[in-house]
Amino acid sequence: MADELIQVEKKNDIGTILFNNGDWNILNIAMMKQINEALESFLTDQSLKAVVIGHSGRSFSAGVDVGEHMGDIAPKMLREFHDMFKKLNRFNCPTIASVKGAALGGGCEVAVFCDIVIASEKAKFGQPEIKVGVFPPVSALIFPYLTGHKKAYELLLQGETINASEAHRIGLVNHVFPVDSYEQEFDQFLERFKKLSTVVLQHTKKAIRLGFADDFDSQIDKMEDYYLNELMKTHDANEGLKAFVEKRAPEWKNH
16 A cells, blocks of 8 residues: 555454554554554454554554644544544454553553463553543443553543553563563564464453443444544533643643
8 A cells, every 4th residue: 555654464363553654653643544444454364363453653652643642633633543442342353562661651551452462571660641631432432441440540630651561460461571682582483373273362352342342333432432422522622632742741730
């Protein structure tokens, strides 16, 4: 495809999507469209034992393009963004995030929504949205499920970034590998799936997610409606985003 913002490959029954949009891998609408096309193509391939989402560049992703959060383009952006998670939620094979750098904002949501998260020691995770006047809809749904409510409240209400070892401790990350041996250890981890039955992997994955999977689409649709029709009608949400784009401190009016 023209202007490739991702790289897509299938090899040895493993599908791979690499974010390829510069050092920060900012998720704009064009990039998300390409990701959704790749996910849709993998969804129709019943031979896959796993799908890996990784990255070139310094960061896994520093989040969604803030400029596309505002004005008339925001609903289109959110629909494209949330469509990625609806597709990820439909996979019967395991989805694995490979995070070697920062996964922040929407990038963090994509990473931790995957079934398994493998991180390097240099990886960082965070949902800083509240600092610019918004909240992360997907993480608002899944963080309590992953970390428990108490830690979810802290992470989402303060917006602080945590390192890979802390993310591992609280259940957002499965394994943390040293930087120098990351690729080798990740490949060894992936090799375990290649030795297993594809159909049994699919049935086991479906059984694990049976209850959550059936309700996710309706939940994220409700969250999207709340985001657009409640949060984005406040002064402070629009002020926070505008201040971020203008590189200044927001002037909160608390309404």
